[in-house]
Amino acid sequence: MPESFASLYPAHLSTLCERADHALAIGGFDSLLIAAGSPLRKFLDDQDYPFTVSPHFKHWLPLTDAPGSWIIYTPGGKPKLVFVQPRDYWHVVPQAPSGYWVEHFDIIIVRSAADALTELSGGKRAVIAPIEAMPDANNPPAVIDYLHWHRSYKTxxxxxxxxxxxxxxxxxxxxxxxxxxxxxxxxxxxxxxxxxxxxxxxxxxxxxxxxxxxxxxxxxxxxxxxxxxxxxxxxxxxxxxxxxxxxxxxxxxxxxxxxxxxxxxxxxxxxxxxxxxxxxxxxxxxxxxxxxxxxxxxxxxxxxxxxxxxxxxxxxxxxxxxxxxxxxxxxxxxxxxxxxxxxxxxxxxxxxxxxxxxxxxxxxxxxxxxxxxxxxxxxxxxxxxxxxxxxxxxxxxxxxxxxxxxxxxxxxxxxxxxxxxxxxxxxxxxxxxxxx
CATH class of the missing domain: 3.90.230.10 (Creatinase/methionine aminopeptidase superfamily)
Known part of the structure; x- marks a missing residue:
């Protein structure tokens, strides 16, 4: 590839952390939780539509196949990834995270989306997630407006x-x-x-x-x-x-x-x-x-x-x-x-x-x-x-x-x-x- 993603990624992540710090301060929140999302079930069927990861999730890391996973960010701390790697013989199980970005995250591997929820931090949380991932997700407009505005400017x-x-x-x-x-x-x-x-x-x-x-x-x-x-x-x-x-x-x-x-x-x-x-x-x-x-x-x-x-x-x-x-x-x-x-x-x-x-x-x-x-x-x-x-x-x-x-x-x-x-x-x- 013509450019080194590894060399550019740390500054990108630093920029996202700074933006998150400002957004959380505006909204009065302690931490930011971002869901990868989950596949949607077809109506009256036992099959799912193809999984599409949340854009907020893939903004932080190049991980597009991580259903049920979460990112946790608290200002001043290292971002965390709660990664769902199910025990499953019906489907291909997502491989454990690897690559140029993993050293920048604390990674916790769990076996189900339900287990992932138990790893989420408490306090006053800004939760960006569909209702299927967390029924009480607040998706605070002040936080999302700020993050969306600054997402216009690409790193x-x-x-x-x-x-x-x-x-x-x-x-x-x-x-x-x-x-x-x-x-x-x-x-x-x-x-x-x-x-x-x-x-x-x-x-x-x-x-x-x-x-x-x-x-x-x-x-x-x-x-x-x-x-x-x-x-x-x-x-x-x-x-x-x-x-x-x-x-x-x-x-x-x-x-x-x-x-x-x-x-x-x-x-x-x-x-x-x-x-x-x-x-x-x-x-x-x-x-x-x-x-x-x-x-x-x-x-x-x-x-x-x-x-x-x-x-x-x-x-x-x-x-x-x-x-x-x-x-x-x-x-x-x-x-x-x-x-x-x-x-x-x-x-x-x-x-x-x-x-x-x-x-x-x-x-x-x-x-x-x-x-x-x-x-x-x-x-x-x-x-x-x-x-x-x-x-x-x-x-x-x-x-x-x-x-x-x-x-x-x-x-x-x-x-x-x-x-x-x-x-x-x-x-x-x-x-x-x-x-x-």
Whole structure:
């Protein structure tokens, strides 16, 4: 790996301890308890859904398979890990903790989640846990608001893990593109992606979107046709990878060699996307960048002959929103749609979305250490286009050209970008360059 996680981890842990000290002082608590969580049982069944560890738990250590376990932190003391290693011959038992981080924790191994509860400290505790792990978990808002706010600012250790997640994702995206070029089905492309990432579906940070042709118009398409189409005209893939619980989120759109006009539209969207990524700078309002993206993409629609109105008119009338109906992006890190995207301060509060843009997932001003996605798109969505046809602005839309592009579905280009003290660091582009 290009960076030493072992060398970066101690400073990361020290930062988390300092943040916890402040959060506990604000809330008036003596200690912080964080549950890893437990698998959720399927309704009327004796099987569980795949286990997903709490983001608060994996923030402290690179341990994603520890159901029933707990972290205990008391200011001034060494963090403790109560690790559940059940006596079980039905399932693979989690191995005893090892690696670069274990020396920084006092580790207690127990045999059940119930045993773990007996090891938890007393006093006035701030407990971050689902109700399934501890029915009386308080999840104090003052503590969580503070921790969420500061989780926006990634440590060097976290950025190293996100670079690794981006590298894995870029490798897998290349394999998926090759499968598309070879005429494979959506399911076959998805399997090629998993094989290259060396991760199963449950390990990916989110369900992959693998969309051929018209399916690219479904923003969260996760169906996976088993049979290849007669002609693969276009391919949109939105898929990420994980590294010790940190996510990458990457989207690319491809055209077949016969779809030259669609490729030209992809190129224009990508050029616009790179311009937006270049403005991930300290002090940049993310909502303002989102509105700017609407104006630029409206210009792309005009340039390619879909609309005859000005870019300003397209944005004001809502025409741009019919072709670009989602937000420009979101915070990313321990969660794909990471926390505190709307938060007003470390004390909580919320910053409203701009009017007319209900799906924007971030309203804060960018600051060094934040990581956001930049994912503009243009789509040909039947439902939204039908709404446009009934409006007066319909006369300024070339419907024959729009209809000709419905067979391609849509375009989305997405990178994960770090806001720094200087210029932005594009984790995704750097990862693809490394793969090349």
């Amino acid at each position: 060097p250790y976290e950025l190293a893990l996100m670079r690794e997640a981006s590298r894995i994702g870029a490798c897998a995206h290349r394999a998926a593109e090759q499968a598309f070029r070879a005429g494979k089905s959506e399911l076959e492309i998805h399997l090629a992606y998993l094989a290259a990432a060396r991760q199963i579906d449950a390990e990916l940070p989110y369900a992959s979107i693998v969309a051929l042709n018209e399916h690219g118009a479904v923003l969260h398409y996760t169906h996976f046709d088993r049979t290849p189409p007669k002609q693969s005209r276009s391919f949109l893939i939105d898929a990420g990878a994980s590294a010790a619980g940190y996510a990458s989120d990457i989207t690319r759109t491809y055209a077949s060699p016969q779809a030259a006009e669609f490729q030209a539209l992809i190129n224009s969207v990508e050029n616009a996307q790179q311009g937006f990524a270049a403005t991930v700078l300290a002090g940049q309002s993310y909502p303002d960048l989102h509105i700017h993206a609407h104006h630029v993409l409206a210009g792309v629609l005009r340039e390619h002959g879909f609309i005859r109105m000005s870019a300003e008119s397209a944005v004001e009338s809502g025409v741009s929103s019919a072709f670009f109906p989602h937000g420009l992006g979101h915070p990313i890190g321990l969660q794909v749609h990471d926390v505190a995207g709307f938060q007003q301060s470390e004390s909580g509060g919320s910053i409203a979305r701009p009017d007319g843009h209900p799906y924007l997932r971030m309203t804060r001003v960018l600051e060094p250490g934040m990581v956001v996605t930049i994912e503009p798109g243009l789509y040909f969505i039947d439902m939204l286009l039908a709404d446009l046809r009934d409006k007066p602005v319909s006369r300024d839309i070339d419907w024959a050209r729009v209809d000709a592009f419905r067979q391609y579905g849509g375009i989305r280009i997405e990178d994960d970008v770090v806001c720094t003290e200087g210029g932005p660091e594009n984790l995704t582009r750097d990862a693809f360059a490394l793969v090349e």
